[in-house]
Amino acid sequence: MQVQITVNKKPRTDEVEPRQLLVHYLRDTAGLKATNVGCDTTSCGACTVLLDGVSVKSCTVLTAQADGGTVVTVEGLGGTADGGQMHPVQSAFREEHGLQCGFCTPGMVMASVGLLSENPNPTEHEVREGLEGNYCRCTGYHNILRAVLLAAQSPDAGKPEAQVSA
Amino acid sequence: MIPAPFDYVRATSAEHILELMAQHGDEAKLLAGGHSLLPMMKVRLASPTVLIDIASVPELSYVKVDGDDLVIGATTSHATVANSDLIQADAPLLSYAAAQIGDPQIRHRGTIGGSLAHSDPAADLPMTLVALDGTFELLGPSGTRSVKAEDFFIGYFETALEHDEIISAVRVPRRPGVGWGYEKFTRRANDWAIVGIATVAGRVAMANMGSIPARPVATEQALAGGQGIAEAAALAADGIEPAGDMHATTAYRQHLARVLTRRALETAASRNQA
Numbered sequence: 001m002q003v004q005i006t007v008n009k010k011p012r013t014d015e016v017e018p019r020q021l022l023v024h025y026l027r028d029t030a031g032l033k034a035t036n037v038g039c040d041t042t043s044c045g046a047c048t049v050l051l052d053g054v055s056v057k058s059c060t061v062l063t064a065q066a067d068g069g070t071v072v073t074v075e076g077l078g079g080t081a082d083g084g085q086m087h088p089v090q091s092a093f094r095e096e097h098g099l100q101c102g103f104c105t106p107g108m109v110m111a112s113v114g115l116l117s118e119n120p121n122p123t124e125h126e127v128r129e130g131l132e133g134n135y136c137r138c139t140g141y142h143n144i145l146r147a148v149l150l151a152a153q154s155p156d157a158g159k160p161e162a163q164v165s166a
Numbered sequence: 167m168i169p170a171p172f173d174y175v176r177a178t179s180a181e182h183i184l185e186l187m188a189q190h191g192d193e194a195k196l197l198a199g200g201h202s203l204l205p206m207m208k209v210r211l212a213s214p215t216v217l218i219d220i221a222s223v224p225e226l227s228y229v230k231v232d233g234d235d236l237v238i239g240a241t242t243s244h245a246t247v248a249n250s251d252l253i254q255a256d257a258p259l260l261s262y263a264a265a266q267i268g269d270p271q272i273r274h275r276g277t278i279g280g281s282l283a284h285s286d287p288a289a290d291l292p293m294t295l296v297a298l299d300g301t302f303e304l305l306g307p308s309g310t311r312s313v314k315a316e317d318f319f320i321g322y323f324e325t326a327l328e329h330d331e332i333i334s335a336v337r338v339p340r341r342p343g344v345g346w347g348y349e350k351f352t353r354r355a356n357d358w359a360i361v362g363i364a365t366v367a368g369r370v371a372m373a374n375m376g377s378i379p380a381r382p383v384a385t386e387q388a389l390a391g392g393q394g395i396a397e398a399a400a401l402a403a404d405g406i407e408p409a410g411d412m413h414a415t416t417a418y419r420q421h422l423a424r425v426l427t428r429r430a431l432e433t434a435a436s437r438n439q440a
Contacts, residue, residue, distance in 0.1 A: 001174060017171070018171070019169045019170070019171055040208070042205055042271075042272060045271065048271055054245075055271045056274055056275055057271045057275075060201055060204050061200065062174070062197075062200065062204070064174040064176075065200065111270070114270070114271075130270060132356060133270055133271045
């Protein structure tokens with residue numbers, strides 16, 4: 001079947017199998033390898049992306065369900081490659097070293113952007129609950145928590161297009 | 167893990183859903199949020215040959231007041247139910263229960279109708295709708311019929327839905343200020359309930375104490391007869407024999423039912439402003 005999905009601001013038209021999972025569309029069809037498949041059972045959150053503005057686990061969404069929609073992966077945030085600045089959440093994860101092995105990080109960052117879009121000024125408890133769907137098996141949760149609270153100081157941290165000021 | 171092949175078709179209206187169901191018959195499954203169905207399809211416990219996606223049918227997603235009831239469209243997401251001002255004010259047990267499902271990502275996708283139609287005895291919403299004395303509107307080729315929540319659940323993953331019907335809406339009585347309680351005992355964060363309790367207005371329903379949400383009749387009768395919470399809660403497992411499994415024996419589930427019922431009733435009493 002044919003799907004039209006806007007991925008990281010770029011409209012795409014692709015021929016896909018109806019059974020293709022969104023995470024495989026992003027990795028294999030769109031070539032965006034940052035989004036990881038962790039548990040593949042809707043538990044770990046490594047595959048979290050934004051679909052139509054809210055966080056979802058892309059291992060449990062069909063590409064077909066996203067037809068006509070808008071997806072943002074961690075590659076769609078800020079980024080210095082094309083002369084831009086990092087997104088406030090990316091910057092805060094670096095500042096607070098909110099990662100160890102890094103496998104959960106793309107999902108953690110996208111879940112954090114989603115959380116901050118719904119709750120721009122979360123308490124520490126709200127950040128813990130807001131990230132309950134994302135596992136860090138290095139158990140580096142304290143620095144992740146600090147990173148999200150630091151990012152929340154930026155008023156735009158819930159917007160995918162936000163960049164830290166130069 | 168990849169589901170077995172299927173054809174995907176997106177319904178555009180409630181009428182269109184019924185047409186597609188008539189056309190594809192028993193080989194088709196309805197897809198709303200997909201957070202119960204897709205995990206089963208990925209491990210090939212379910213292999214429908216057609217998926218009818220009902221998530222973008224506009225008339226199935228809403229929250230509204232209808233006289234003494236709140237009416238919630240079947241494809242309304244758990245996140246919307248949890249955050250709705252109307253539901254928080256008039257049926258706070260329901261918004262709280264929706265907020266206990268899974269995690270934020272799951273609540274963005276999962277739907278109230280999907281969770282109820284799935285009829286998992288360990289899930290949050292079936293017991294909640296039984297405690298709330300909710301009613302489900304079932305839409306089929308000959309129109310809409312209403313079924314009480316306590317008559318809807320028939321067995322493990324089995325409901326009163328006919329093969330050509332869908333849940334179109336969920337109806338709950340508006341009870342602002344009436345105390346409510348909710349307890350869920352899990353071994354790990356985000357697990358399914360080993361035992362869950364929902365209570366409001368003297369009704370109690372329990373998750374995972376059998377194949378469908380269980381009502382502790384002895385407890386409810388004791389409360390109605392004026393007995394105290396501790397005495398009533400001590401009867402919560404009377405006549406209820408849940409299966410044992412790797413998580414809990416029958417006796418342990420019965421113990422949890424008594425303890426959690428007491429806690430839920432105490433919370434409900436402390437919240438009651440009616």
